[in-house]
Amino acid sequence: MKAAVLVFPGSNREGDVARALELVSGVKPAMVWHADTALPAGTDLVVLPGGFSYGDYLRCGAIAARAAIMEAVRAHAARGGLVLGICNGFQILCESGLLPGVLVRNARLRFICREALLKVERNDTPFTRRYARGAIVRFPVAHGEGNYTADATTLKKLEDEGRVLFRYVMPDGHRDDAQVLNGAANSIAGIVSEKLNVLGLMPHPENHVDPQVGPTDGRALFESLVGVLEKA
């Protein structure tokens, strides 16, 4: 698998995701600077890491979405290449138009770092093949602006097309939009593009891969990607 992790000024979880990728695939991903105009030849997977690109100033992800490298990411996605945006990466994908909607400030207006329970809504995507359908997993969240918002038409379309891949749920497995930790519409934690090749999600699977420092529910996401790419 050839993965490329983008680095914007102010990215800060690029190291975490690079380590997770290396842990499951045995290969170090390429780190790609925002001002570059091309991805390394043969890139299969582009990762937009978490962080505070450009300080989250103006709107989170807004300035990074207009970086030079994003043209190449758009082309990669259009070719059906895999793109994974985590946290700030998700925000950038929304700002760049690669995914619909926008992430606004948490309903309670505070940054929140805690473990969240998520339901894996389907496992027929390149990102979730190693999970059981409907599995409840634990990923941590660490964000101040993870409140997914979109107009009613967009939300309906996402639901109808089954493009909500991860949803926040209560301990009993049911979703409760009134109690969702950040106020996200339909308890949305992660969505995929129409062709299922672009995933944006707020929680951090890359921080739950290593038993020395916590649970390992995030591992299967990276293993799914490695599996898909090795088969290809």
Added chain:
Amino acid sequence: MIPSEPKITPELVAEHGLKPDEYERILKLIGREPTFTELGIFSAMWNEHCSYKSSRLHLRGLPTKAPWVIQGPGENAGVIDIGDGKAAVFKMESHNHPSYIEPHQGAATGVGGILRDVFTMGARPIAALNALRFGDPKHPRTRHLLAGVVSGIGSYGNSFGVPTVGGLVGFHTRYDGNNLVNAMAVGLADADKIFYAKATGVGLPVVYLGSKTGRDGIHGATMASAEFGEGAEEKRPTVQVGDPFAEKLLLEACLEIMEAGCVVAIQDMGAAGLTCSAVEMGAKGDLGIELDLDKLPCRETGMSAYEMMLSESQERMLMVIAPGKEDEAEAIFRKWGLDFAIVGYTTDTLRFVVKHKGEIKADLPIKELGDEAPLYDRPWVETPKQQRIDPASLDITATVPGALERLIGSPDFASKRWIWEQYDYLILNNTAQRPGGDAAVVRVENGPKALAMSCDVTPRYCEADPFEGGKQAVAEAWRNITAVGAKPLALTDNLNFGNPEKPEIMGQLVGCLRGIGAAALALDFPVVSGNVSLYNETNGRGILPTPTIGGVGLLDDIEKMATLDFKAGGETILVLGATTGWLGQSAFLSEILDREDGAPPPVDLDLERRTGDLVRALINDGLVTAVHDVSDGGLLVALAEMALASGIGATLAAPPPEMNPFAFWFGEDQARYIVTVENSAKALVARRAELAGIPFAKLGTTGGDRLNIAGERPIVVDALRERHEAWLPIYMGAGLM
């Protein structure tokens, strides 16, 4: 705006925080009247914050050496060897006054400052902690200050990308007008690649890096050393606004140019900005420095030399660059979008010369600026000793379960989750022990080593008996690190006190320092860095003496780390260490009986050390399943915390008949740990304790979903948790957001 050159009058001198005899000292030193810029430079260099003029004498008594200490106090941060060619770099620093004036920005820039101290030495920050003290929760400003300070710490650390993994939060009416924000940062570096402030080589470029200079925080350092009066809230000096984004870029750029071999000396611009950093670089290297302020990157127009020298704009660095490396260094900085300017040169004149618009604005002897700063042996009086409290003399109407429920839901003991969930404690993916345990544990790179860290102090003890209180603060940090299985290596301190010109306050400072020194020596836990914050007074009333201790220890194998949650039912609960039922200055006395008196618990340092060494050995040998130190709140609070963390209850025996049950359950005797042991290991653990000469007693057995104390009403763990978790969110929810 400050006019460029006012006349030097006694009033102006006083406004600069310089006493008449200090001004005399200046006149004698330079043999003429200083220029306005020079006056500003002296005021910055000679204030308490930079010169430590009241505390320096007494700081000398602290033990600072050990075979593993690479750099003790005197640099931007302390450095210790942690093996495998790696070093831990750490320090704590206060931002008390700025955080009272503007809590969000004040706390944020406090975090920024301490992170800069750490990466200035070539270390990448891997953890941040903070020790916070607020006034009475009922005070009208407390909620606002708490909300602002926490959001400020979070916003800076989260954006910068360092996990904020631990700290402490306490409330007391004596902090009503002076909240405390002590921020600690820990970094990781290669032991042979540490960078220092000391400049070497004549004629080398002095380079300015980072953000542009504005008029922020002028007089900031002076403010940090001034007592608050009635008017303080209106005065509102220009506060600095932090830019964590710029700091993150500065970090990456600095580490990159260090790696490229461009850096001879480096000093961050903290309090008193350019003045302090330039003087320090020159004086430490026995060199002069000449600055040309026309080259300084400025954010605002028309800034005077005085303003440029005293600005406390954030996210700036000063460096001496290796010969011929200017272009390479500049290219790296430009890549990160930061300012880079050669603003001066090192000289062999030992003068500190500042030029602006063709004029010499300052020309001062560089070494004397630091070395000749006033040093005071301020008069002090010993704090009168208090009587030991006899539990039999107390009139207690509470029940044991009732007292536990009240304590666990009280401001000081209630869960601080509402706070630490606003901090990203997971970033960098090395946080092995998250907030909520005895010490935070952060893995070193990919393991198996890890660092343990904890912030501690019990101000009530320090006020009643500064010496014992100082000892206790160090012992508690040492104990918390031990409780996770790590070996405590060194500490940083942040000494927060009132006005040192009052002999009683000076007595607190002297007493606490002696206690800290004694404990640091006895526990092999040297002081490698620290910070002093004095004049924490409002309307003549000082804060409780608060010498915060930040300890760091090393865990050789993270797999052996201990945690405080009960692991299973049916395990034996032991307390290691002696329980005498010491209630003086206890949380029980304060919270349940509403009195703060009596002698605080004494700390037997020899016993402390032997008990801790035993506990650490038991952890390393895998003989104990859960470990928690016993601190304020005593045995029952500690047991409750172990139950809360796990959801597992316990059945507990009644106290020994000769003891008052409240004294037994809530007394705060030192040098104690609670451990749980599987049946198979019971005999062995008992034998090990006997061999080590450490008293121990069985408290009970784990299991069930409640705490059952013989003869008392059962306490349901889940109900206790509700109380524990409820206080802070309800308190904060009642007001803004």
Added chain:
Amino acid sequence: MKARVLVTLKSAVLDPQGKAIEGALRSLGVPGVSSVRQGKVFDVELETGDAAKAEATLKDACEKLLANTVIESYRIELVG
């Protein structure tokens, strides 16, 4: 010349900050505020002195960056 750009949330979009402020004002004892919506204002200095040119530059800036037109609308005011 100087200009001001106002970026506000479209009316159909939920504004958590505004909602929180409404609540906070109530609990602070500031009565009579029935709704608050929060937006952004940019005070911009432009090199040009020409109003039409300034307007064009700012429109470009808004479309490209300052506003997220999925949820926000913008207004440009030339101050002179």
Added chain:
Amino acid sequence: MKARVLVTLKSAVLDPQGKAIEGALRSLGVPGVSSVRQGKVFDVELETGDAAKAEATLKDACEKLLANTVIESYRIELVG
């Protein structure tokens, strides 16, 4: 009645957001913008129809919550 409150950073105070936006506009090829400072705008609806009363309420709201007067200044505009 309706009102608008503008909250802007005092001029000597660093505005990191504005700085980042300036840089971004430059690299996006929007030329001729020499400085950007970002502030907040609050669109407020008040129950009262009385201008003086509205002004007083908003002043109170600004002092207590909307503006951090240590670093920000505010301006109230009644829209009607």
